[in-house]
Amino acid sequence: MLNKPVILVTGADLAPQALALLGDYEVVYAGKTPLAADLVALAQRHDPVGIIVRYGAVTPEIMDAAPALKVISKHGSGTDTIDKPAAAARGIEVTAAVGANAAAVAEQAMALLLGCAKSVAQLNERMHAGHWDKATHKSVELAGATIGLIGLGAIGRRFARMCDAMGMRVIGFDPFAGDLPDYIEPVDLETIWRVADAISLHCPLTSENRAMVNAQTLARCKPGVILVNTARGGLIDEAALLAAVGSGHVAMAGLDSFVVEPMTVPHIFHGQPGFLLSPHIGGVTSAAYVNMGVAAVRNTLDVLARAEALAKAG
Structure with missing residues (x-):
């Protein structure tokens, strides 16, 4: 045989x-x-x-x-x-x-976006420590805010539909995407940086877009922007993001992927406020x-x- x-x-x-x-x-x-x-x-x-x-x-x-x-x-x-x-x-x-994993990754992106906007991890930690921050804490309301999506493939479109259902204005950049639903407003990349209250990455990593989120592009973003990445870590200059979060220019970053995976230990994000991290498990569901x-x-x-x-x- x-x-x-x-x-x-x-x-x-x-x-x-x-x-x-x-x-x-x-x-x-x-x-x-x-x-x-x-x-x-x-x-x-x-x-x-x-x-x-x-x-x-x-x-x-x-x-x-x-x-x-x-x-x-x-x-x-x-x-x-x-x-x-x-x-x-x-x-x-x-x-x-x-x-094949579009639903799972889009849900993870939404979890990170909500986790950042609503301070879920921080408030949970404070509650377990016996604090009651109702008089001092204010969350970010996403209804009426503008979400900028970079990448409008299967994952980006599914995430866009979720954001639209929450009452967000959805703008997106993808030079290869056509036949977009009417709730996604196509814009150029510069508009994403300038206009979005939150930015979510859903594009593949290429030699052209490596470290597209860097000191220069972050500086063009609105103060207090939220950044979510469930795509590839190489899209972000991690040192530049750390500096932007540290200065408060970026309010929070929700990250599911990193330049080096598994994440190096120690890592510059470890122990830093303003970062909500998960170990590239967006697509890991049954x-x-x-x-x-x-x-x-x-x-x-x-x-x-x-x-x-x-x-x-x-």
Whole structure:
């Protein structure tokens, strides 16, 4: 009996619903925190036809260690950890589970926005310490405020709908988005910085927008702006944000992603007031885990089926 072709998963597991679709393949797991050297060794040993990316980066060295590799499928929507030019040069297709975690991430963005506006964590800590700050505390009312969205894909649009339902004015920037619903007002990026009372990032990380939130752009924002990031940490110059929050120019930052992940310990944000932090878990829900796994597997199988059809035709 011939050995089954291998799918390498850069993680420790897949949802059972996703795994059930891979009956014709042997699935090899790289573990919870695979290093590049681990992935190279596994690729050399198993020569996978597909890699499903959960954690870690997929480098040219990993691709070269797997001559049979035809597809790299992201278990999620962001493909910045995959060297896409290297994949294209080797004829390897890169796919993403676009929209599979949109509900989960949009909800996390809303949780961070509300947490910042309503001082949820700070008031909880004060209450547990026996304080009653009703006479001195005022929260931010979001109804009537302007939310500026950078990125209007599946997550950004879902978050926009939630903000609209709360009575917020929604403005957004995305040069690639068309057919926007009428409650999103398209604007240029400069308008976002100048007008928004709160800004939420929902765009992929590219070489062009790395550190787009920096000392210069933050200085152009309204005093007291709230910043939310559930996209990629590299979109923000973290030292510049720390300075802006410290000065009070940025009222609060709700962050679910960071330049280096896992977050370094110690980190410049640790112990600093004005930061509401979560460990890049926006897309980590039971439903999203299934949706992303199934989408990643289906994308993988679609590419492999096309490759097989082309091989037979040739």
